[in-house]
Amino acid sequence: MAEIKELFAYLRVSDRSQIDKGGFDRQIKAIKSFCKHQGYTISHIYREEGVSGTKDELDRPVFQDMITAILSNGNRTIIVESLDRLARELRVQEQILMYLARKDISLISANTGEDVTRAILSDPMKKALIQIQGVFAELDKSQLVRKLKRGREKAKQDRGKCEGRKHYGEESEEERTILKRITYMRRLSRGQQKRMSFQKIADVLNDDGIKTRLNKNWTATGVKNVIDKNWITRK
Numbered sequence: 273m274a275e276i277k278e279l280f281a282y283l284r285v286s287d288r289s290q291i292d293k294g295g296f297d298r299q300i301k302a303i304k305s306f307c308k309h310q311g312y313t314i315s316h317i318y319r320e321e322g323v324s325g326t327k328d329e330l331d332r333p334v335f336q337d338m339i340t341a342i343l344s345n346g347n348r349t350i351i352v353e354s355l356d357r358l359a360r361e362l363r364v365q366e367q368i369l370m371y372l373a374r375k376d377i378s379l380i381s382a383n384t385g386e387d388v389t390r391a392i393l394s395d396p397m398k399k400a401l402i403q404i405q406g407v408f409a410e411l412d413k414s415q416l417v418r419k420l421k422r423g424r425e426k427a428k429q430d431r432g433k434c435e436g437r438k439h440y441g442e443e444s445e446e447e448r449t450i451l452k453r454i455t456y457m458r459r460l461s462r463g464q465q466k467r468m469s470f471q472k473i474a475d476v477l478n479d480d481g482i483k484t485r486l487n488k489n490w491t492a493t494g495v496k497n498v499i500d501k502n503w504i505t506r507k
Contacts, residue, residue: 278313279349279380280338284320284357299353306382307351315347325360329368336453337480342377343446344482354383366392375445440485440498450482451502458499470495 281303285295296319307314320334329335342348350372352358358379359365372379373389380387441451457468457476470492477490484490 277311277349278315278347279307279351280342280347281314281317282320282335282338282350282352282358283317284323284325284332284352286324287322299357302353303351303382306380306385310385312351314351316341325356325358326364327359328364329371330452333453333456336449336456339375339377340446340449340453340482341480343375343449348376349378349380351380351382354381355388439501441502443485447485450477451498454495454498455502470499 281300283296283299283303290296300317304314306312316338318334318338320332323332323334329339338350342350355365359368369379369389369392373392377389378387379389441447454473454477457473458470459467473495474490474492477495482490484494
């Protein structure tokens, strides 16, 4: 029997009227039909509501939740009904697709059956752009490492000692992704009157199976410490 591949389904609508008109229902119907015929199983469905197709990957909280899950569990494939459900503008589509390709994540369009990220990687020019972005990402990382090293050396000179433990978000790409998600949940957005509590954020992370650096469940204190320490480093 052929191996059945698991993937994540990503749905997006711009506003409530699209939900009322069956926007989510239409998308999942097309995706499930494709998966049934191609032998895929959907491990989780992510619904992005009220997010314009012109927004990039960093302004999509549900999309970032999905990326966090992918980096945590090893599932490397996403399916959308069509590319316009990923993004309306071609520029944003390509930006998100290259973001996924850099992380070795595949994206399939149910309407065409195409592995879109693989198609991008087969284009020499686009592949070169991804590689260039990777070079600059590595450069940014190197500059950050050098800046942190200089900071530790200065702290050692000033105080005679320096803490060696890195703040949360400095050790891996997975930590940085989780930190962005925590920061997003904590900030006020889209007319919220009250920030999401530290305990609520911890509950969301625990419900999604995301562990702390020590492989333990999150607590309100742990979330607060992560936010506070990273705020200090950005001052």
